[in-house]
Amino acid sequence: MDFKKALELYNEKKRLMRAYGHMMGVMSYDSETAAPKNSVNGRADTYAVMSEITYKLRVNEESEKVLEVLYENKESLDKITRKEVELARESIEKMKKIPMEEIVAFSKISAEAQNAWVEAKNNSDYSIFEPYLEKIVAFNRRTASLVAPEKDPYDYLLDNFEKGLTSEQLDNFFSKIRSALVPLIHRIIEKGDVIRTDFMSRNCPIEKQREFSDYLMQVLKINRDDCTIGETEHPFTTNFNKHDVRITTHYHEDLLVSNMYSVIHEGGHALYELNTGDDLYGSELDNGTSMGIHEAQSRFYENIIGRSEAFVSLIFPKVKKLFPEQFKDVSEREFYLAVNKAEPSLIRTEADELTYSLHIMVRYELEKKMIRGEIAVKDIPSEWNRLYKEYLGVDVPDDKHGVLQDMHWSGGMLGYFPSYALGSAYGAQIVESMKKDLDIEKLVRENRIDRITEWLTERIYKYGKLIDPAEAIQNACGAEFDPDFYINYLTEKYSKIYGL
Ligand code: ZN
Numbered sequence: 001m002d003f004k005k006a007l008e009l010y011n012e013k014k015r016l017m018r019a020y021g022h023m024m025g026v027m028s029y030d031s032e033t034a035a036p037k038n039s040v041n042g043r044a045d046t047y048a049v050m051s052e053i054t055y056k057l058r059v060n061e062e063s064e065k066v067l068e069v070l071y072e073n074k075e076s077l078d079k080i081t082r083k084e085v086e087l088a089r090e091s092i093e094k095m096k097k098i099p100m101e102e103i104v105a106f107s108k109i110s111a112e113a114q115n116a117w118v119e120a121k122n123n124s125d126y127s128i129f130e131p132y133l134e135k136i137v138a139f140n141r142r143t144a145s146l147v148a149p150e151k152d153p154y155d156y157l158l159d160n161f162e163k164g165l166t167s168e169q170l171d172n173f174f175s176k177i178r179s180a181l182v183p184l185i186h187r188i189i190e191k192g193d194v195i196r197t198d199f200m201s202r203n204c205p206i207e208k209q210r211e212f213s214d215y216l217m218q219v220l221k222i223n224r225d226d227c228t229i230g231e232t233e234h235p236f237t238t239n240f241n242k243h244d245v246r247i248t249t250h251y252h253e254d255l256l257v258s259n260m261y262s263v264i265h266e267g268g269h270a271l272y273e274l275n276t277g278d279d280l281y282g283s284e285l286d287n288g289t290s291m292g293i294h295e296a297q298s299r300f301y302e303n304i305i306g307r308s309e310a311f312v313s314l315i316f317p318k319v320k321k322l323f324p325e326q327f328k329d330v331s332e333r334e335f336y337l338a339v340n341k342a343e344p345s346l347i348r349t350e351a352d353e354l355t356y357s358l359h360i361m362v363r364y365e366l367e368k369k370m371i372r373g374e375i376a377v378k379d380i381p382s383e384w385n386r387l388y389k390e391y392l393g394v395d396v397p398d399d400k401h402g403v404l405q406d407m408h409w410s411g412g413m414l415g416y417f418p419s420y421a422l423g424s425a426y427g428a429q430i431v432e433s434m435k436k437d438l439d440i441e442k443l444v445r446e447n448r449i450d451r452i453t454e455w456l457t458e459r460i461y462k463y464g465k466l467i468d469p470a471e472a473i474q475n476a477c478g479a480e481f482d483p484d485f486y487i488n489y490l491t492e493k494y495s496k497i498y499g500l
Pocket residue numbers: 265269295298
């Protein structure tokens with residue numbers, strides 16, 4: 001096969017793969033937003049068929065030959081195709097070590113597992129979900145042993161979400177932040193209940209909250225012709241290309257800020273996808289480089305920007321306008337303090353910035369043990385509850401508010417959670433570097449968040465998958481990742497809030 005022919009076949013197959021990927025993505029979005037409960041079996045069958053088709057498209061002699069020829073001639077490829085070929089070779093190397101039948105069977109299981117998890121959560125009954133989690137853990141352990149038998153199985157999974165990340169690095173990272181943050185949290189608890197939050201649970205009509213979401217999208221300067229907001233119990237972002245990004249949020253009448261920070265968090269994910277380079281459109285590189293870098297964006301907008309004094313000052317007049325009765329006796333300062341109140345709690349997604357990483361540590365410890373076979377799946381709830389008591393000092397009343405609160409494991413995602421803590425830490429380092437070029441506080445007060453997004457676009461977003469996570473940090477910070485920025489950021493912010 002000559003180079004020209006190889007390139008032609010490659011492009012043809014890429015178009016096909018992207019189209020299938022797009023279709024499966026829309027189906028998955030539909031399953032989360034619109035499909036009725038009993039659609040699960042039909043969908044599971046379709047997933048199985050689609051995953052067989054895409055497996056065969058990727059893993060076959062011709063495709064491997066094509067990639068080999070292109071790789072041998074990589075100096076003749078443009079930089080985008082060259083990177084695509086490198087990534088495709090890596091992914092096929094992994095994929096072909098896993099028998100197709102197992103991948104197909106797993107795609108069916110994960111569709112069913114999501115339904116089982118919803119039911120288990122609604123009934124607060126772990127035993128409904130347990131057999132599915134058992135299969136998910138077994139599949140992940142098996143693929144790890146097939147693809148990378150020389151590696152620690154959990155490291156193999158981590159690497160899938162954050163290239164190069166190991167449990168040894170995470171052990172160091174978490175022990176460092178734990179020893180710095182736990183004493184700080186204790187000092188705050190000792191201060192007692194000094195922040196007023198009585199107004200946080202006042203009823204805010206959902207119609208008005210939807211208006212507020214639209215306003216927040218405007219503040220983030222997100223073009224609604226490229227990005228919609230759907231409604232789901234668990235907010236998420238999905239993307240098909242830079243002109244079709246979907247975020248979702250949830251509305252609770254008595255939890256205005258829950259929707260507010262969901263929109264900003266998912267909006268942060270969306271901004272990354274919406275600002276990938278035009279030159280990447282239609283390529284395999286037109287999305288975020290890793291989950292850690294992605295969570296760095298979402299948590300940057302949610303917390304570093306969204307929970308800053310400047311941001312609260314920008315949006316509070318709108319809060320007052322939309323909810324005049326509910327906030328008539330609340331000052332801007334009180335609102336700022338309330339959205340930053342640090343308090344050990346049960347639910348990760350509602351946790352404050354300071355205690356958030358402790359929630360991640362619980363999941364990290366459990367995943368590591370599950371994947372290494374050091375704990376049985378049936379013992380996860382009791383271990384979960386024990387760790388919540390140990391790390392956060394809270395008693396878990398039931399599985400719904402404990403082990404069943406997150407959807408990730410039901411989707412087969414083991415090794416994802418550390419991305420949240422890592423992303424938060426990346427964000428703290430990025431903002432220090434950004435401050436050298438921008439007056440962030442002033443820009444936020446003047447409703448110019450687009451300037452901040454531009455800065456990130458130039459250093460991270462426009463490159464999509466062309467750069468790996470370490471390069472993204474290097475581009476933005478001019479240095480390697482350093483968790484001390486995160487510790488300093490939290491220590492400084494919370495010492496100020498609580499007058500320590
Ligand atoms: Zn996120």
